Amino acid sequence: xxxxxxxxxxxxxxxxxxxxxxxxxxxxxxxxxxxxxxxxxxxxxxxxxxxxxxxxxxxxxxxxxxxxxxxxxxxxxxxxxxxxxxxxxxxxxxxxxxxxxxxxxxxxxxxxxxxxxxxxxxxxxxxxxxxxxxxxxxxxxxxxxxxxxxxxxxxxxxxxxxxxxxxxxxxxxxxxxxxxxxxxxxxxxxxxxxxxxxxxxxxxxxxxxxxxxxxxxxxxxxxxxxxxxxxxxxxxxxxxxxxxxxxxxxxxxxxxxxxxxxxxxxxxxxxxxxxxxxxxxxxxxxxxxxxxxxxxxxxxxxxxxxxxxxxxxxxxxxxxx
Amino acid sequence: xxxxxxxxxxxxxxxxxxxxxxxxxxxxxxxxxxxxxxxxxxxxxxxxxxxxxxxxxxxxxxxxxxxxxxxxxxxxxxxxxxxxxxxxxxxxxxxxxxxxxxxxxxxxxxxxxxxxxxxxxxxxxxxxxxxxxxxxxxxxxxxxxxxxxxxxxxxxxxxxxxxxxxxxxxxxxxxxxxxxxxxxxxxxxxxxxxxxxxxxxxxxxxxxxxxxxxxxxxxxxxxxxxxxxxxxxxxxxxxxxxxxxxxxxxxxxxxxxxxxxxxxxxxxxxxxxxxxxxxxxxxxxxxxxxxxxxxxxxxxxxxxxxxxxxxxxxxxxxxxx
Numbered sequence: 001x002x003x004x005x006x007x008x009x010x011x012x013x014x015x016x017x018x019x020x021x022x023x024x025x026x027x028x029x030x031x032x033x034x035x036x037x038x039x040x041x042x043x044x045x046x047x048x049x050x051x052x053x054x055x056x057x058x059x060x061x062x063x064x065x066x067x068x069x070x071x072x073x074x075x076x077x078x079x080x081x082x083x084x085x086x087x088x089x090x091x092x093x094x095x096x097x098x099x100x101x102x103x104x105x106x107x108x109x110x111x112x113x114x115x116x117x118x119x120x121x122x123x124x125x126x127x128x129x130x131x132x133x134x135x136x137x138x139x140x141x142x143x144x145x146x147x148x149x150x151x152x153x154x155x156x157x158x159x160x161x162x163x164x165x166x167x168x169x170x171x172x173x174x175x176x177x178x179x180x181x182x183x184x185x186x187x188x189x190x191x192x193x194x195x196x197x198x199x200x201x202x203x204x205x206x207x208x209x210x211x212x213x214x215x216x217x218x219x220x221x222x223x224x225x226x227x228x229x230x231x232x233x234x235x236x237x238x239x240x241x242x243x244x245x246x247x248x249x250x251x252x253x254x255x256x257x258x259x260x261x262x263x264x265x266x267x268x269x270x271x272x273x274x275x276x277x278x279x280x281x282x283x284x285x286x287x288x289x290x291x292x293x294x295x296x297x298x299x300x301x302x303x304x305x306x307x308x309x310x311x312x313x314x315x316x317x318x319x320x321x
Numbered sequence: 322x323x324x325x326x327x328x329x330x331x332x333x334x335x336x337x338x339x340x341x342x343x344x345x346x347x348x349x350x351x352x353x354x355x356x357x358x359x360x361x362x363x364x365x366x367x368x369x370x371x372x373x374x375x376x377x378x379x380x381x382x383x384x385x386x387x388x389x390x391x392x393x394x395x396x397x398x399x400x401x402x403x404x405x406x407x408x409x410x411x412x413x414x415x416x417x418x419x420x421x422x423x424x425x426x427x428x429x430x431x432x433x434x435x436x437x438x439x440x441x442x443x444x445x446x447x448x449x450x451x452x453x454x455x456x457x458x459x460x461x462x463x464x465x466x467x468x469x470x471x472x473x474x475x476x477x478x479x480x481x482x483x484x485x486x487x488x489x490x491x492x493x494x495x496x497x498x499x500x501x502x503x504x505x506x507x508x509x510x511x512x513x514x515x516x517x518x519x520x521x522x523x524x525x526x527x528x529x530x531x532x533x534x535x536x537x538x539x540x541x542x543x544x545x546x547x548x549x550x551x552x553x554x555x556x557x558x559x560x561x562x563x564x565x566x567x568x569x570x571x572x573x574x575x576x577x578x579x580x581x582x583x584x585x586x587x588x589x590x591x592x593x594x595x596x597x598x599x600x601x602x603x604x605x606x607x608x609x610x611x612x613x614x615x616x617x618x619x620x621x622x623x624x625x626x627x628x629x630x631x632x633x634x635x636x637x638x639x640x641x642x
Contacts, residue, residue, distance in 0.1 A: 122619075145637065146467070146634070146637075149630050149633060149634055152626065152630055153474065153627060153630055156623045156626045156627050156630075157627075159619075159623055160481050160620070160623045160624075160627075163484065163619065163620055163623075165486040167619050167620075168616075168618050168619050170619060171618075171619055295489075297489050297492075298443075298480075298484065298488050298489050298491060298492055299481070299484055299488075299620065302477045302480055302481045302484075303481075305473065305477045306474060306477050306478075306481075306627055309470050309473055309474055309477075312470060313467070313470055313634075316466065316467075
């Protein structure tokens with residue numbers, strides 16, 4: 001330790017502030033995402049094909065990564081770490097997260113046969129637990145007991161904050177609904193943890209190259225989704241039918257948050273991502289009070305208190321790695 | 322430490338198991354108390370004077386303490402620690418908890434001008450926080466940061482478990498209602514912590530003597546309450562008017578739980594008492610499912626999860642004393 005000197009300490013500080021910056025950006029982008037969704041719902045129902053929007057999000061992320069790379073190439077020149085060309089060995093795992101998300105999105109259409117939309121919002125909090133479990137199993141990083149306690153609190157707190165008088169319906173979910181919700185939580189958790197594993201496997205590789213390849217496969221899989229789900233609509237009404245200003249803003253926001261998620265995976269981890277998106281959920285509710293005149297419930301205050309304690313416990317308990 | 326040897330270790334073990342036993346007994350008695358209250362409500366409204374019942378509870382506790390003392394005197398003889406006679410210096414503080422409870426009970430009638438009964442149930446959870454604050458200030462025992470986090474979680478979890486669709490009304494409580502609720506929480510917390518201070522001040526003094534004197538003043542203050550509140554009813558309809566089997570069971574249960582609370586104060590502390598009564602609240606709800614066909618809400622499951630994590634955190638974090 002004594003031999004390390006000043007440079008790595010400065011790097012440590014730089015890494016810590018980069019970590020905080022990407023986490024903050026992700027939190028802000030995620031909350032504005034939810035606000036855009038509420039706004040677009042208020043403005044009327046979706047008239048555009050969701051699959052084309054998803055494709056454009058991937059394409060935009062790809063373009064932004066490429067633009068960042070061009071800037072880096074001009075500044076530092078092309079090196080082994082930032083060259084775009086890749087090996088089969090590096091690239092072969094990149095389609096896996098995109099494929100997992102595709103399967104999860106397809107399942108999403110079927111779960112609504114068993115659960116209503118508010119119930120699905122509540123069941124989605126199972127993602128928190130599945131991410132924790134898979135993070136520990138796949139990335140082999142141990143969460144301390146206090147951190148596990150904090151993670152359970154985060155899940156309970158988020159669910160409490162979302163409670164409304166009809167939430168008890170979710171307890172009547174049939175077994176098939178529970179199984180699908182758990183499978184979806186595992187798929188989503190696995191995709192997140194697997195992406196982190198891919199990105200972290202080559203720490204010195206430039207994040208923009210890693211993103212570029214991730215998003216290329218995202219584009220391919222989403223093109224497949226357009227063909228199978230919205231082929232007729234796109235052929236008859238055009239690719240951009242029903243697009244409005246809000247749609248464009250949502251695509252922009254999704255692309256930026258997607259990149260922020262990747263950055264969090266590179267410089268922090270999935271656990272930080274889960275905390276960040278949970279705080280975003282609470283922020284959204286508070287902002288909605290001012291923007292849309294929403295009322296905050298007692299359950300929201302209680303849930304926020306529990307989430308705050310969870311964040312405190314997580315941050316005071318050092319990770320045993 | 323090395324000089325202490327085996328005996329105190331055995332004493333430590335004995336003390337620990339006594340501590341667990343009184344805590345368990347308090348939990349069971351408190352939950353059966355609530356079940357008796359539900360049962361009595363189902364059987365019809367109270368027809369008896371609550372003040373006469375409270376007086377009988379104090380009298381019964383007094384009699385039970387005296388009976389326990391007689392057994393001890395026969396076995397061990399009368400010593401300085403178990404003699405009933407006392408000094409002004411010892412006894413002068415004993416009326417204070419009884420007086421505090423009396424003031425609190427009188428305030429209870431007025432708070433309902435500002436809050437409805439379910440709202441009052443929710444505000445009563447402020448007792449948890451006030452007990453923690455006063456415990457730290459008066460008994461000068463420091464709770465660790467994790468234990469404070471656990472205590473906040475206990476309060477949030479208990480409140481969450483009690484949520485129902487009309488709970489949001491409590492947010493419309495006027496300022497006077499909040500002030501009264503906080504004053505009542507402070508009175509109740511102060512009475513509890515002060516009782517612990519009195520009992521712990523003389524560790525070698527037999528608990529039954531300490532209880533006897535506490536309950537003598539309890540009887541006096543409750544006699545005062547009968548005179549001021551139910552004098553006419555008692556004079557016209559008799560002391561025992563409206564008593565049923567349930568009333569008798571409730572008096573018996575209140576007397577036993579009162580003694581259990583004293584035991585917890587002697588061998589454990591107010592913090593353990595708060596955890597014990599919170600668990601009792603959850604137990605009551607579960608038992609009511611079987612006894613009265615109640616339904617458990619999603620909020621109940623979430624609240625119970627948070628309370629369980631709170632208990633876990635409290636027990637793993639050693640108190641810095």
